[in-house]
Amino acid sequence: MFEEERLRFRIRNFLKGITALLLVVWVFRGWLDLERYNEQIAWTIIALIFIIEILGVGRWLGITLSGIIFAVAKAFFIVALFIFVGGWLGLPSELALYGFTITAKKALAYSIVLGIAGLLVARFDFPIRRKRDFMPKVEKKAYEFTGLTYDGIVVRGSGKAYPIKFGKKRVGWAIEGDVTVEVRTPIGTVRKRLIGPTVIWTRLNLEGRKVSPNPAFVDTVTSMLSPRIYESKAESVIDLGFIKVYEGDGFEYVKLPFLEVISTPEGEEVRIGPIKIHEGRPRKIKGEMFTIRELGNGFQLTKVDDRLSIVTDEFRIEIVGNKVTYRSGSEKLTVGDNYVSLSSGDISISVGKGSAKIRIEDAIISARDGKVKIRIGDSIHTIRSEEAFKLVLKKAKEIVEEQSEDVIEGLGVDKARLNRRVKELLDELMKFLG
Incomplete structure (x- = not known):
């Protein structure tokens, strides 16, 4: 099972949601007939900001004095932004509570001073001091x-x-x-x-x-x-x-x-x-x-998520849903729901929905729209036959699937067998030309 998040961090995340909700309520306080509670809501938000930051101390590197000081400094900085921006939305520039007053400038000053104090204290208790401490x-x-x-x-x-x-x-x-x-x-x-x-x-x-x-x-x-x-x-x-x-x-x-x-x-x-x-x-x-x-x-x-990556010194396999891509040097194999392709040097085979193309050395076989075209060197032959068209689609897909078995086992593309299978297909197609 997954490691449970510590309770204080779960509480911190919950308080973040409450704070976000309060911010929305404060922004629309006029429409909600809460204008008379303007400062009370603002002070509640400020208190939550400090609680959230202090609860976040030590999540990664343990609780230290400098960590607490930095958390308070960050909270004052966020409060300074809140008061400054809030002034555009009707928040008083000076907030007072039980004799304590705070302004955006004062909060920013506290943040800077505490930040400096945190840096000084960190020299004595901050856990990251050596290069190896950055590593797990x-x-x-x-x-x-x-x-x-x-x-x-x-x-x-x-x-x-x-x-x-x-x-x-x-x-x-x-x-x-x-x-x-x-x-x-x-x-x-x-x-x-x-x-x-x-x-x-x-x-x-x-x-x-x-x-x-x-x-x-x-x-x-x-x-x-x-x-x-x-x-x-x-x-x-x-x-x-x-x-x-x-x-x-x-x-x-x-x-x-x-x-x-x-x-x-x-x-x-x-x-x-x-x-x-x-x-x-x-x-x-x-x-x-x-x-x-x-x-x-x-x-x-x-x-x-639904992506799987396998990387070795010899090959890389990437899987996204039902699509698989294999790469090794100049070799690439792709298998999807309605598409398969294989390429290796001067050899390439691709089969889609209703089309196929095979290239090997100086020969190219393409099948589309119920016909087959064969180009060998400067010679081009066209076969208008549904049987030949289906034969190319079937054989091309079989060739790629045969090779995929070797590829997935790390054996790579069997070029000798690939050449033999393509030449067998060419021989069968030549029969349609008489």
């Missing part, structure tokens, strides 16, 4: 690992699971022992035996029976959890729990604690805190990102 930490405690299943992804094996934390938040697990990953795709089942150490970035709780930890394994994984292991994949997938980056065909997803960016062919959306700006109708991301990474050999599997 593998805990020196272990639990029995017997495998897991997540959204169609099956991890089989046995060994030990070590929690990985960033600050006080668990962001994943380090697995000691050999495991096998298995996932079904529209073109077959991918199976890969992983050589440890393996890291699983997930909020899933893998705690089982406690077992004795291996300090040497902890040190090894800690040394391997360095930004350099992600450099070759920087344009594809990064998942450190608190930072998530995914890039695929026409799709980008970036998530930080305060920022989220979604870019799809349908549109883009940027979220900064509670503010959302979008253009078009980008797809929403549901659920968590789940990543399995083999630290030593570079295998990486990532699940984001």
Whole structure:
């Protein structure tokens, strides 16, 4: 099951909603006949701002004195903005309560002074002081690992699971022992035996029976959890729990604690805190990102919503719903509901709804609108036959499906068999020419 959010953070999220509702009520207080409660509502909003910010202290890096000071400084800054902008909507420039008065300028001054104080205090108690503190930490405690299943992804094996934390938040697990990953795709089942150490970035709780930890394994994984292991994949997938980056065909997803960016062919959306700006109708991301990474050999599997990415040193597979795209060097295979295509060097085959095209060396076979065209060198032949047309569609699809079985097993395109199958098709078509 997923790790439960701590109670104070759940309360904080609830209070954010209450504050947003109060802001709406305050803006429309005239229509709601609440003008006489103008300042009372404003003070309630200000109090909630401070409570929300203080409740958020230590979410990632633990509670420290500097963290509390920075939270109060941020709250004063937000209050300064609220009073300044609120002045355009009828909020008094000076608010008074039990002898305490506050203005936008005073709140901004408090924010700046407290920010400076926080920086000074941070020299003594801020938990991030060294480069290694920016990285997740593998805990020196272990639990029995017997495998897991997540959204169609099956991890089989046995060994030990070590929690990985960033600050006080668990962001994943380090697995000691050999495991096998298995996932079904529209073109077959991918199976890969992983050589440890393996890291699983997930909020899933893998705690089982406690077992004795291996300090040497902890040190090894800690040394391997360095930004350099992600450099070759920087344009594809990064998942450190608190930072998530995914890039695929026409799709980008970036998530930080305060920022989220979604870019799809349908549109883009940027979220900064509670503010959302979008253009078009980008797809929403549901659920968590789940990543399995083999630290030593570079295998990486990532699940984001209905998207699955499998990256190795030899190939990359991208699955979106029922569409599968495979790439390896110059080879590319695409399989969808009504479309399949395969390309490798000077060979390409594509089959759509009611059309097909095959290119191999200097020969091109195309089928469309019930007829077939064959071009070999400078010679062009046209076959107006429904039987020949259906034959090309059938054979082209069979060829791609045959190759997809080898591709999904990591064997790549069998060019010898591909050449043989295309030449067999050419021989059959030549019979229609007499």
